[in-house]
Amino acid sequence: MPRFVIFDLFHTLVHGADDERDRVVAEMAAIVGVEPAALVRAYHATWRQRLVGWDAEQTVRILAERLGSSPSRARLARAAALRVDLARRLLSSAPPATLDLLDSLRAAGYRLGLVSNATAESAQAWADCPLATRFDAAVFSCELGVAKPDPRIYLAAVEALGAGPGDCVYVGDGADGELTAAAALGMTVFRTTEHNDTDPSWPGAVVATLADLPRLLPTRQCGW
Ligand SMILES: [Mg+2]
Numbered sequence: 001m002p003r004f005v006i007f008d009l010f011h012t013l014v015h016g017a018d019d020e021r022d023r024v025v026a027e028m029a030a031i032v033g034v035e036p037a038a039l040v041r042a043y044h045a046t047w048r049q050r051l052v053g054w055d056a057e058q059t060v061r062i063l064a065e066r067l068g069s070s071p072s073r074a075r076l077a078r079a080a081a082l083r084v085d086l087a088r089r090l091l092s093s094a095p096p097a098t099l100d101l102l103d104s105l106r107a108a109g110y111r112l113g114l115v116s117n118a119t120a121e122s123a124q125a126w127a128d129c130p131l132a133t134r135f136d137a138a139v140f141s142c143e144l145g146v147a148k149p150d151p152r153i154y155l156a157a158v159e160a161l162g163a164g165p166g167d168c169v170y171v172g173d174g175a176d177g178e179l180t181a182a183a184a185l186g187m188t189v190f191r192t193t194e195h196n197d198t199d200p201s202w203p204g205a206v207v208a209t210l211a212d213l214p215r216l217l218p219t220r221q222c223g224w
Contacts, residue, residue, distance in 0.1 A: 003109055004163040005217070006154070006187070008172030009116035011196040013131060013210075014094050016173075017086075024086045028079035032064040032071040039063060051147045055120040056080040080121075087121040091129035101210050102134040108214070113157040113168070114138040117147045117176055137161050149181030158185075169217060171210070174199025190216065 010016040025043050026036035042063040043050070050059055057080035064071050071079070105112060112135045116122065123140040126132050137160035141147035144156055158165050170182035171190045175198050183189045183204070191202045194209045207213055 003217075004111050004113065004158075004161050004168045005105060005213075006113040006115055006157055006161075006168050006170050006182075008170075008175075008178060009114060009118060009122070010090075011173035011175065011198055012171060012192050012194075013098055013114075014090050015195045017090055020086065020090075024082050028060055028082050031075050031079040031082075032060060033069040033075075034064050034067040038067050042066060048147070050119045051117050051141045052145050053142070055142075056083045059083075059119075083119075084121045084124065087119075087125040088129070091122065091125045091131065094129075094131055097209070097211050099130060099134065101213060102131070104214065106134065110217075111136045111161050111163070113161050115148065115153055115157045115170075115178075117141045117153075117178075147176065149177040151181060151185055154182060154185055154187070171207075171213065174202050179204070 007013055022040045025040045029036040029039040046059070046063065054062065057076050060079045061071070061076050102112060114135050114137070116139070118140045120142045123142050126138060126140070132138070137157050139153055139157045139160065141153060144153055146152045148154070154165065158168060161168070165185040165187055168187045169190065170179070170187040171192055172178045172182070173193070173196050174191050179189050179191055179199060179202050189204055190213065191199060191204065191206045192210060193206060205216065207216065
């Protein structure tokens with residue numbers, strides 16, 4: 001009987017580090033010659049474009065130009081490198097208990113997928129992070145060109161796992177309406193509050209820590 005669990009990434013497997021992201025963007029502003037708060041606002045205002053298109057260097061170029069600066073390519077590269085470094089740090093910050101959970105699920109026969117609304121630097125950092133080898137499939141919005149809650153991003157992971165949506169459990173903090181969309185596809189959904197209480201209105205099951213997940217997963221006896 002196939003058993004599949006699909007996870008969100010930020011605020012689910014690793015902390016989303018929203019404050020740290022803003023701090024890094026402010027540091028980048030100094031490199032490309034724009035006002036830090038204005039660049040932070042510009043990053044926030046363009047999150048959808050960054051999730052499905054622009055890469056790290058393209059983003060800082062476009063936004064710096066919109067704010068009236070024309071930084072050199074060398075400065076753009078230096079600024080973008082800070083975002084890439086941040087992505088590497090974040091993706092390497094999964095708690096040991098989370099890595100143990102993933103290992104125990106795989107040992108129990110589950111196949112694991114990742115569906116992440118992520119910018120290009122996160123997808124780039126994925127291959128070298130400790131999470132990557134624990135997953136059978138990983139789908140990033142920046143690579144697919146669509147983001148959650150669009151059903152196509154879930155179905156890309158489902159297909160890569162060789163599953164059907166109804167065979168899958170989905171676990172996420174609830175950003176971007178991801179839980180409702182996963183449930184609409186027929187997945188069994190758990191909201192996690194381990195890193196952030198993102199979607200308190202979610203009426204379904206909640207886990208305070210991912211370590212609680214195994215005892216809540218459907219068993220073969222109840223229909224898997
Ligand atoms: Mg999330």
